[in-house]
Amino acid sequence: MAQGVQNHSRPDSVYVVAILASVFGVILVFGGASRIIWDSYWNGYPLFALFGFLSLLVGVLDIVVAYGFYYAGGWAGAMGIVASLVTAVFSVLTVDEIGRSVSVNVGFSGVSSFAILYPLAVVYSITRTNVQYYFSH
Numbered sequence: 001m002a003q004g005v006q007n008h009s010r011p012d013s014v015y016v017v018a019i020l021a022s023v024f025g026v027i028l029v030f031g032g033a034s035r036i037i038w039d040s041y042w043n044g045y046p047l048f049a050l051f052g053f054l055s056l057l058v059g060v061l062d063i064v065v066a067y068g069f070y071y072a073g074g075w076a077g078a079m080g081i082v083a084s085l086v087t088a089v090f091s092v093l094t095v096d097e098i099g100r101s102v103s104v105n106v107g108f109s110g111v112s113s114f115a116i117l118y119p120l121a122v123v124y125s126i127t128r129t130n131v132q133y134y135f136s137h
Helices: 012-042 047-072 076-093 095-102 112-128 127-134
Strands: none
Touching: 012 047, 012 127, 047 076, 076 095, 076 112, 076 127, 095 127, 112 127
């Protein structure tokens, strides 16, 4: 257990947020890597591979934040809010692409809404008093 958290237990919402952040981060890492490979090599559009690279970076950021949530890093609360805002902006910018990859060219789907609502749920959870206390002690 991380230093300084022996005296109180981890709130349940921290488990949920850590799992969500790690799952979403892994999805973004694999999606970004596949986008880089697809656009660079098979489509011949290396400029569009930039979206894949950004997805890869945001995914790694989410995985690092998930690690901080789980092990009660003192930096995890602030970094989680920053990572959630970056993830939300990235999700809004790519909502049409996410929706089209899962649905039949509709442009918006359940996956798209999850990609937008997940960061908001993380921010809501992190700003709860018991979670802030957990990260600060």
